[in-house]
Amino acid sequence: MTSSRIYGLIGLATKAGALLSGNVACEAAIRRGKGGLLIIAEDSADGTKEKFFKLAMGKGVAVRLFGTCVGLGKYCGKDKRSVVLISGKGFEEELMKSITCPSELADYFS
16 A cells, blocks of 8 residues: 555544544553554654554554654644554554554564
8 A cells, every 4th residue: 555545544534533643642542541553653763663662562552653753744634743543443454454564663672
């Protein structure tokens, strides 16, 4: 699937109310057990990637690296966003199929 299609799904999730964006909102929701897929921008800071990867994995939330901070922000109607949290089952499943998960992802953060 092309990146424009993936960004389009992120935009639809936003309109459907199935997406949270930003570090503070996503962290709070994950800690409360909300959300099923966390998307971290590929160009976000290494510390941000590590923090959210460990938090999400500890709470059983799937993680994918995709896009840019500017791109994620644009398609959820905000300024730059390093992380977005998807909570709609249909959106989660489609995005998890569409965004490949590198096998070395866990090794990167361990």
